[in-house]
Amino acid sequence: MAQVVPAAGVAPARWKGKCQAPVRCNNKLVGLVSLMGGNDTTDAVGHGTHTAGTAAGHFVDGVSAFGLGRGTAAGIAPGAHLAMYKVCDGEGCFESDILAGMDAAVKDGVDVLSLSLGGPSIPLDKDLIAIGAFGVMSKGVLMVCAGGNSGPTPSTLSNEAPWILTVGAGSVDRSYRATVRLGDGEAFDGESLTQDKRFSAKAYPLYYPQGTSYCDYFDGVNITGKVVVCDTETPLPPLNSIQAVQAAGGAGVVFINEADFGYTIVVEKYYNLPMSQVTATDGAKIMGYARVGSTAAAHTATILFNSSIVHVKPAPIVAAFSSRGPNAASPGVLKPDIMAPGLNILAAWPSMVPIGGTESYSYNVASGTSMAAPHVTGIVALVKKAHPEWSPSAVKSAIMTTSSTADNAGHPIMDEEHRKASFYSIGAGHVDAAKVVDPGLVYDLDVGDYSAYICGLLGEPAMKTITGNSSLTCAAVGSIPEAQLNYPAILVPLSEKPFKAKRTVTNVGPAMSTYTAHLDVPGWLKVKVEPEALEFTSAMEKKTFTVTVSSRGGDADAGQLAEGSLRWVSEDHVVRSPIIADARVVPT
Known part of the structure; x- marks a missing residue:
């Protein structure tokens, strides 16, 4: 195991765990x-x-x-x-x-x-x-x-x-930047964990092995001292391609991502071959440059290694x-x-x-x-x-x-x-650690709610299996349709017929507080919240509201899926739930 630094203080008295010999526990x-x-x-x-x-x-x-x-x-x-x-x-x-x-x-x-x-x-x-x-x-x-x-x-x-x-x-907003600069001056930002700034001091002949673009072998081809352009079949460059380039004397390699990975570049450490991974879009331009003309000597490239770049946008x-x-x-x-x-x-x-x-x-x-x-x-x-x-x-x-x-x-x-x-x-969005300890309102659920949800979704035998309680019955716990589960996200069927979803929130903020409903939805979606304001007078007080959703029939922009949000806004808090209306969801 990697070395860990002990945390301040001993484990709480209720802790019953142990470290299995020969490992020794510590405060961390x-x-x-x-x-x-x-x-x-x-x-x-x-x-x-x-x-x-x-x-x-x-x-x-x-x-x-x-x-x-x-x-x-x-x-x-x-x-x-x-x-x-x-x-x-x-x-x-x-x-x-x-x-x-x-x-x-x-x-x-x-x-x-x-x-x-x-x-x-x-x-x-x-x-x-x-x-x-x-x-x-x-x-x-x-x-x-x-x-x-x-x-x-x-x-x-x-x-x-x-x-x-x-x-x-x-x-995240950090990039292990490795920029591919072509002989014509064009540059394309890629990423790499194998960086050698000495490599960036000169231009190298650029080689694209047409017909064997996965760089599995180089029979009869001299790539000594060249930067080789290779396709990838997976999110990560295949190790056999790297080994093939190394064995054939290649100076470096540019890997081109699969098209369906878009702007995502997954990096991993591979030996010490200078390399850069670029998007499929940028890779197509690099390949186009490598194919131009008949004299390979006219095509050069280098990789500019910039260590770690922070504050990258968008992220x-x-x-x-x-x-x-x-x-x-x-x-x-x-x-x-x-x-x-x-x-x-x-x-x-x-x-x-x-x-x-x-x-x-x-x-x-x-x-x-x-x-x-x-x-x-x-x-x-x-x-x-x-x-x-x-x-x-x-x-x-x-x-x-x-x-x-x-x-x-x-x-x-x-x-x-x-x-x-x-x-x-x-999901609901990207987690924001600075806000979670003070959300204002919460959507709560207990074992009984989930048991009733299972009854509604899968029936009594499944409920007994999941809860581990063979004596429990759906008649006792009830049945809750998926859309009515008190979840922080609201997912409903999309149709011209109005659909109502009920939710209950618990006040975990100031005892005396008022929240007003604010909707952010596309114009062709009709959403109504009742009541439009929630007034709390005590901590842990609960309030119930209903969200009614329907499509505005005949709108040219209407589709199979609509997304928006409901924000309950008070003086100190914004409590946001996504609203998803999906025509593929069967009403229950």
């Missing part, structure tokens, strides 16, 4: 066990160390990854105690181990549980993570899960149950790999719930795990919704510290309703193609 790492059998608690992959450091790593000065991104690093909740449960290794995971890890964590007394794992969508009563997470939620613990890495294809999510906080991935954007809704398991519930940083994230790494060569590193850059989830986990820990009495659903609501839908340029968050991102991509 208060629990570490393997649920896979044996005493091997090492992280031989790096994934667990990276995610744990992101959630709760302490402040460490002078951190960098391969000399890049240098500065002070910290997890989201640097003062939090950390417990780790090993349920996977390099060969994969058993669901029984994952469930055992959930049980152990709850019994030990965790406040929040982070799981950067998941599989394809299946019905909730067949999804063992969803079933286990219901038990976790019933004990008052919020479970934060990765949304999956199968984007940008729609309906590719993992961990779709509404009692899970499901996280999508976006970019965040949705990472292309981040899985999207609609929610296949429950189409009437918005997923993912939230977006968080998950593209090219620098965090702790176990030094014995090789990255690209033989040199050891204590930090690495990795990408995925696995990296996004622990950002939110750390925020949950901060909220639980401030409000230990809040339910898992109240914490989730605070995170969703205080999120942002604007990027750092003040425009709506965009997807990987630089189009306005749908709520099916970003």
